[in-house]
Amino acid sequence: MHHARDMAAGAALLAASLLAAAAAAQTASEGLSPTLANIKSTHVVRLGYRESSPPFSFLDQSNRPIGYSLELCEAIMEEIGVEVDDANLRIDYVKVTSDDRIPAVVQGKIDLECGSTTANAERAKQVAFSPLIFVAGTKLMVPKTSSVSGATDLKGKTVVVTKGTTNEQAMHNVDKKLSLGLNIVVTPDHEQSYQMLVDGKADAFATDDILLYGLIARHKSQDKFRVVGDYLSYDPYGIMYRKGEPQLKDVVERAFRKLGTGRDLIPLYNKWFVARLPSGERLNVAISPQLEEAFKALDDNEGTSN
Template sequence: MRYYLTGSITGLLAALLLATTAQAQAPAEGLSPTLAAIKKAHMVKLGYRESSPPFSFLDQAGRPIGYSLELCEAIVEDIGIEVDDPQLKIEYVKVTSDDRIPAVVDGKIDLECGSTTANAERRKQVAFSPLMFVAGTKLMVPKTTAGTAPTDFKGKTIVVTKGTTNEQAMHAVDKKFNLGLNIVVSPDHEQSYQMLVDGKADAFATDDILLSGLIARHKSQDKFRVVGDYLSYDPYGIMFRKGEPQLAAVVERAFRRLGSNRDLIPLYNKWFVARLPTGERMGVSISPQLEESFKVLDDSAGGTN
């Protein structure tokens, strides 16, 4: 009897020890999977785009810079607080419009800091931060082009960037108006722009702000212009993994902190109104819709006007 009692106690102690060990080995003290991986690596992986000024692009030294990257770096500060590691390092990982969503889903990056539309279809796979910009599909054309509406380009060649909502928008317009467009796809915005420069396309369709950014970056205001009505509505957000409420709360907390400190509008002006580090100037004032969105963040954080 004594043997079995002792055995039971021994077994209980062993079970408790295993439970304690398992708890100690659990993902970083109950952190969500992404935050646990960040804590373990002491590093956050930020996805950036090479040619999406002023959101995410390269400076003269080839370093990733931009509005979206600054927002992500602010989120990293709050992640550091959440995982109790204020010295988190940042690894910058290049992504494209085509592979950015798989990069988030597969854990190649923790935050995608580009110019990504937060729509219902994408929300099935990933999560998004609060609104950081509002754009829409328009056309970039040579200044010698008279047409401005999609119907003016019947039978013409339109280049789009692979994996973008603009590609879907142009196919929808083509079908709606029976235009017989030749819609060609390139790997990134820079190559789409180059197709227009080389005369291989009659127009380049993507978000209006990105078109303006490319024109400013290449100093080609005398060669190209952005025309037409909006062909889609594209609200931008920082993208991260879906199904992690703790990570979502950290991202939202970072935006509320920026809103309550009145940092969002100065940050916007730095990248859209003032001269960029690469020399060009966008000159795009904040829209009333985005300004109101930032104000809501301020109010939700307890700010006062």
């Protein structure tokens, strides 16, 4: 009889400890910030990508999203895996555009936006940004035969910009400041803006210099177009994620500190900006002194969080 009683007590104890473990797991996931809790329960990280922002985020020949920003997001995803104790998280790629990328983050349609997004004070009211991943600025792409060598030559001309970009705002500012009487036309994506120039429907395409170089390289159109003028804006890029989640912020910054300490950032930069891209072309854009400093600072700040 004692034996049966002991077994029953043992079973009750086992059931109680299983319940306690389940409750502890529940509490643990409840203790996670909303984005991390959702990732833990679904085992999926949703990465927002762009179709035509080489080399940051674009489609390869087999229509797979690739790029520098996506590799940085994968490093953040590894760190998320550590945080939620799941080494086998899956990626769900979600296409975003310049215009819908911020709502996609705010509304929880994506967890990380891995594109070519400028981190500025205006946007920081709605979303959070990773440490600096690149420094760009608005310049103009014009046909090689064009006499335009800067903003002042655009008087009365048509300039195409991509909707929802900082470049759109920059061109309106330049237009006002220099009284150029510009005709500013807008398209939904960089590829369409580029096509407007190809089709002769615009005199110039204004966007970040690095994206212009990327499009020229991708279309092998070095003999047709050139990038001209002074910088018309300053655009520091970051990876976007949801604001108001300190735990997610810690994970993102920890991922960047690990990359900085492991000296992985400059080789990663060189892979996408200096070496030949998987799609065959080469941008050959050396790292800027500001970006190199920012990467080194991540290593110097090891163990500190700002």
